[in-house]
Amino acid sequence: QLQASGGGSVQAGGSLRLSCAASGRTFSGYTVGWFRQAPGKEREFVSGIRWGGHTYYLDSVKGRFTISRDNAKVTVYLQMSSLKPEDTAVYYCAADANMILSSMRSSSAYKYWGQGTQVTVSS
Numbered sequence: 001q002l003q004a005s006g007g008g009s010v011q012a013g014g015s016l017r018l019s020c021a022a023s024g025r026t027f028s029g030y031t032v033g034w035f036r037q038a039p040g041k042e043r044e045f046v047s048g049i050r051w052g053g054h055t056y057y058l059d060s061v062k063g064r065f066t067i068s069r070d071n072a073k074v075t076v077y078l079q080m081s082s083l084k085p086e087d088t089a090v091y092y093c094a095a096d097a098n099m100i101l102s103s104m105r106s107s108s109a110y111k112y113w114g115q116g117t118q119v120t121v122s123s
Helices: none
Strands: 002-005 008-011 016-022 031-037 044-049 055-057 065-069 075-080 089-096 117-122
Touching: 002 089, 016 031, 016 089, 016 117, 031 065, 031 075, 044 065, 044 075, 055 065, 075 089
Parallel strands: 008 117
Antiparallel strands: 002 016, 016 075, 031 044, 031 089, 044 055, 065 075, 089 117
């Protein structure tokens, strides 16, 4: 079970930090990804962190978003800065223990999902 939190409403240029917590276990050995889905659009990969610590980003968020995890590996964060109206979406975290790198950006490759958290950025 994953718990996503931290969404909200901000003005353009603002920041938010999303959290994804694993219930009853750690993320050790797991790849954790953040996805988002805007109304009328498909769910898209935003960022991911492999169990070894390597991080990956959607091109449009590079330099603005940072994914990280705590040392206990029970929470993964997505720090979002310089937010833009086009970042508005429901954000989801997902995890899988058997992720191959080539599948990391595909939502269908993840077994576990948290509930979404709404991020709204106004201009």
